[in-house]
Amino acid sequence: MIGEIVVVASRTDPASENIAERMMELALWEDEGLYHRFGGYRLVVLDERLINLRDLEGRLREMGLSPGLIVFASRHQAKDGTPRLCGHFPGNSGDAVMGGRPRELAVAAPGALKSFILNLTRAPPEGFEITVEATHHGPTDLSTPSLFAEIGSTEAEWLNSEAGCAVARSILKLEDLLVPAFIGFGGGHYVKRQNRLLMETKIGFGHLFSNYQAKDLDLSMIEEAAQKSGAVGAYLDRKSLRSAEKRRISEALEEIGVEVMNEREIGERYPPHL
Template sequence: MVNENNITIICSLPDPASVNIVEKLRFMRNWRPVENNCFKAFRFKRFTIVEIEGHHIYQDDLDTRLEECGIGSNLIIFASRHSGKDGRKILTVHTTGNVNEAKFGGRACELAVPAPYAIRNLIRSLKSMCKDSSFEATLEATHHGPSNLHTKSLFIEIGSTRTEWRNDTAGKIVADAILMLHQDEVPVAVGFGGGHYVSRQTKLVCEAGIAFGHIFPNHQLPLLDRDLVKQAFLKSGADFAYFDRKAMKDDVRRNLAGIIHHLGYDVLRESDIREMAGLPFEMYTQFQQKVKKLCTNCKIRFTETIEQELKSACKDHIPAIMFSKIDPELLSMAERVDRNRIEKLIERESIAYLEDENGRFSHILISLTDECARRVAEMLTLECINIIKENYQVRFDADKSQLAVTVRRFSPQRAEELGISRGPLFGKLARGKEVIINGKTIIPDMVYESIEKIIKLKNPRI
């Protein structure tokens, strides 16, 4: 949890949506006046409402002026209207800054300091509370001023026409989201690509354990140079970049990837982000590096229990990681019979496991203690044996520590000897169904053979 002691909400009096939101805030809580010689202000616990006469987008240096008046804060929320030609009933959250000239406040080629954790929490709250209303909620790309602020800031907006700006439901939803604000620390990305309403980034923030700082839409990408990209990463406190690849032109994507890698950051795909499970980025990276040494193309899957253990650990120090394994052939055979049963056993335990590029279980298990890794490997081995016993004829050789599993399988050679060539009838027999050829019925038993498969039961510890 980040420092949330002082949050300032800016109400622009000429802005009807801003006034609407602040009226709802003041109605919902008991605010007291804040004595100062500069602004009309009201406070409730960690929140301070400040009224200004001008428009939000032209408030460069506002945080400095507030501090000089004794109203400093950790976060500035600009409660604002959103204007759009499409007339959508929409609630938005975004950060500010200019990648080129400053037509609407701020300074040219300057980006504000985002509040990624707050933005994440607010858009998730808006999404949830919008479900029973006629409004939709989305993140927007970085745009307009102010940009010259050293305090973290964001805009939360009601759009897109005068009717919506004054809408009581919209005002209450936004006010509720602000009052419920909390800021959990998760990995932070800088986003590239998409339209102004960044749908892919919004989806990731709402469904995965990450936040976004600055987000740049397609039309801004050709304007980004090394200095702007570096500014975006540093001010966002970002760990990595995310590309909306399908929305980006190949040459633009390659150019930006080169800049980002030269600055020392990685570009993660959506699958990588979802795999991260909200763990601190440095911890996840170290975790991934150790795992890749064992299985290059595998993906990590975390059970809920180990996720919580890792999240509660110090983010700068990854806990010791212990590996164990079971016989891959044993696991593969059991998985083909009853994958759900294996999943249920795994999900009850404090472990992570690996899946190969085809989504099948790898035989490697990961835990934070040697005892847990060994115990789960032994339990899983026993469960796999039970699954196989229930579905196959099995002999156990204790002296050799091995299973002999009798498996029936289709024999193409036998089918061909009975006059069945490769084709529809061949396939039907292979699926265990009888066929008729030249008036003769061929049943599956005639073309199946029994073979004995030997599975060595090794010590489950690596």
């Protein structure tokens, strides 16, 4: 059981407002003043940018909320302009930050992210790619499991009501799937091999780090990722990582006792979820 799910939206973000509006249309919500309530869901709409939020959990407690999961309804922006519906965990693997603190990861929710992505694949709007993303940006100071649920990649998609409805519906059908949680390393920002494993096997992923983030990963960062993901295993996209990076990551995983498995081993031990 996830418990209370708090969906946080922002008036500064057109995709966020789109998702929040579609959520309001899809269910009968009760106005509680500072938030809206439907079943185990609470919808909170703020005026700040989501990635810059600090001490959100304290603010939610002041509203009388005690979430088991926080979902940020958000836009995704990308130069390639590809229509995407995506999800990821907040966190900064290095010193370069875009919201949140440097070298800090929020607590991941592997079962909820897998549920969200699978929900999206069941009725996707035409022309949209469904994918997880590498861990990035804030807020990072969260001890409550959280994830970002996003529409990308340009304003046309952010305002697309079908996309907003798909994300809203997928949030409202969230389950806390009991999955073996892995952490992942390598690949591009959209971690294609990890995405395929998430969709085609029983595993879920916690924190994911692309090859461009590998330089930031040391023992302490990898240990934090494993702890905040509840990881029982790790996957390395070896073709995308340099030899020194593979060695450093593998040695760190061995030291903290997290088993590394390849795609074949994952598929054999954790066959398709259906």
